[in-house]
Amino acid sequence: xxxxxxxxxxxxxxxxxxxxxxxxxxxxxxxxxxxxxxxxxxxxxxxxxxxxxxxxxxxxxxxxxxxxxxxxxxxxxxxxxxxxxxxxxxxxxxxxxxxxxxxxxxxxxxxxxxxxxxxxxxxxxxxxxxxxxxxxxxxxxxxxxxxxxxxxxxxxxxxxxxxxxxxxxxxxxxxxxxxxxxxxxxxxxxxxxx
Numbered sequence: 001x002x003x004x005x006x007x008x009x010x011x012x013x014x015x016x017x018x019x020x021x022x023x024x025x026x027x028x029x030x031x032x033x034x035x036x037x038x039x040x041x042x043x044x045x046x047x048x049x050x051x052x053x054x055x056x057x058x059x060x061x062x063x064x065x066x067x068x069x070x071x072x073x074x075x076x077x078x079x080x081x082x083x084x085x086x087x088x089x090x091x092x093x094x095x096x097x098x099x100x101x102x103x104x105x106x107x108x109x110x111x112x113x114x115x116x117x118x119x120x121x122x123x124x125x126x127x128x129x130x131x132x133x134x135x136x137x138x139x140x141x142x143x144x145x146x147x148x149x150x151x152x153x154x155x156x157x158x159x160x161x162x163x164x165x166x167x168x169x170x171x172x173x174x175x176x177x178x179x180x181x182x183x184x185x186x187x188x189x190x191x192x193x194x
Contacts, residue, residue, distance in 0.1 A: 023066050024193060029073040030058035030067075033105075036082035048170060049086050052138060052179040055106045056113055056131045060122075060185035061192045064114030071110045075103060098153075101145020105138030112137060122189045127182040135174050139167045 019027075037050035059067030074084060075095070083090040085103065095103055109131075114132030143159070143166045150157040158164075 019066075019091040023062075023092040025065055026062055027070045027073055030054070030062060030070040031077065031084075032060065034070070034074045035077070035082075038084060038086045039088060043087055048173050050177065051086070051102075051106065052135050052174060053181050055109050056127075056178065056181040057184055059113035059134070060117060060127050060131070060181060061189050062114070063170065064111070064118045065112035067110045068107060071106045075106070078103075098146060098149045102138055102142035104145070105141035108141060109134035122185070124182060124186055127185050128178060131178045131181055132150065139170070142166055150194065162174065163181070 015187040034051055037054040040050050042048040048081060055071055058070045059069075062070060077093055078084040078090050081090045085094045086099070091099075094100065112134035113127070113130045116126050116133075120126045143162045146166050147157060147159055147164045150162070
């Protein structure tokens with residue numbers, strides 16, 4: 001009997017750490033926060049929303065594993081038809097639409113911020129630099145997808161034109177979001193036990 005118990009505990013250790021109930025609660029809360037932040041927007045060709053702010057906060061406070069899973073949960077919820085994307089959008093049409101690359105880019109933003117926090121700790125410079133790099137990756141995915149989508153839908157655009165539409169108008173607002181997310185993460189990370 002003792003060997004069976006030892007065997008189970010060895011298998012459990014090999015399987016890796018499991019999520020605690022509190023982790024799942026935080027993942028759900030932050031997925032909801034990302035959804036609410038997607039509805040707050042300034043309408044442009046690519047709307048200015050608070051999604052990147054919420055994604056940075058989720059990854060900065062929850063860390064790599066829970067932060068990335070939060071974004072994946074948010075995307076899956078939107079894919080199955082819950083209106084969590086900007087303009088209360090939902091379904092695969094949004095993900096494969098003109099702004100779908102930004103939604104995919106959120107995963108890489110969370111990977112960048114969460115990975116930096118895991119490697120270098122919860123420091124102001126780590127938050128600010130990783131959020132800047134993460135949002136730059138989001139810009140990259142979004143802009144490349146914008147160009148591909150435009151080419152496939154007979155509205156072709158150049159990469160330079162896409163940058164002027166999809167990136168340049170958002171740099172200043174995103175720098176403000178990065179500053180606010182950095183402050184929030186520095187203040188609240190100790191209170192979020194992930």
